[in-house]
Amino acid sequence: MTEALLNTVDIDKQLQDATPQEILAYALEQFDELSISFSGAEDVVLIDMATKIRPDVEVFCLDTGRLHPETYAFIEKVREHYELEIDVLSPDGEAVRKLVKDKGLYSFYEDNHQECCGIRKISPLRKKLLEVDAWVTGQRKDQSPGTRAQIPVIQEDKAFARTGDTLTKFNPLANWTSEQVWDYIRSNNVPYNELHDRGFRSIGCEPCTRPTTPDQHEREGRWWWEEATKKECGLHRND
DSSP states (O other), X not given: OOSOOOOHHHHHHHHTTSOHHHHHHHHHHHOSSEEEEOSSHHXXXXXXXXXXXXXXXXXXXXXXXXBOHHHHHHHHHHHHHHTOOEEEEOOOHHHHHHHHHHHOTTTHHHHOSHHHXXXXXXXXXXXXXXTXXXXXXXXXXXXXXXXXXXXXXXXXXXTTOOTTXXXXXXXXXXTOOHHXXXXXXXXXXXOOOGGGGGTOSSOOBGGGBXXXXXXXXXXXGBSTTSOGGGOOOSTTOOX
C-alpha cells in the first residue's frame, strides 16, 4: 500500500458516486499488491477497465474442478485477449479426494453446498488472499437482493484478513445493474462465456448451475434446490 487508507466507511461514502473506472484507479493507486478475482461477466468488465490503467494488473480465478467446459475455454479466451497471466487456483487434492470418497460426487444435493464450496473455493481463496493487501470483485447490489443489497464500494474484509493485519476489498460495480454490465461488454468488445447465450446468467460449477427463464432472477439458476437466502458459497462474507 502506498499510503495509509482513511476509514473505509468514509471512503465508501466518497466513492459512492464515482464510476467503476474511478474506483479502480483509486484502488490501483493505493495498493501495489492487489488482485482481481475473475469468474464471470462482471469480472471481465473490471479486467478490461483495469488493464487500461495498469496493463499488468494481477488476476486470479478459482478452478474448482467442476466448471463447465465452456468456462475453461472462457478463461483461456480472456488470458489471450488481454495477454495476461491468470493465476488459476486449484483446491487441495487430498481434501477433494476425502470428500468424494466419504460422500460421493454429488453430496451437495443432500446436505447443502457449503462443505463442497469450502473445499473447492474457500480454502484456495483464503490461501491466495494471504498474498495480497487488496482484492477486487464484480459483486453488484442487484445480483441478489437478499444477500448483496448492502454491498459497499470499499470495505475491510475481516473474513479473509491475515491475523493482526488488514485486507481491503473493492466492489467497483456495486451500483451497476446487469444491463449496464452487458452494455459495456457489447460496446467494448469484451469476451464473455458463451453459456450466457444459452440462458445462463449466473455461472458457477456445472452441477450447481442451470439456465434461468426471463421471469427469474439471475441467482435462481445457482443452487436451485436450496432456499434463496443460502445462495452464497462463502466467498463474500461480511463477518
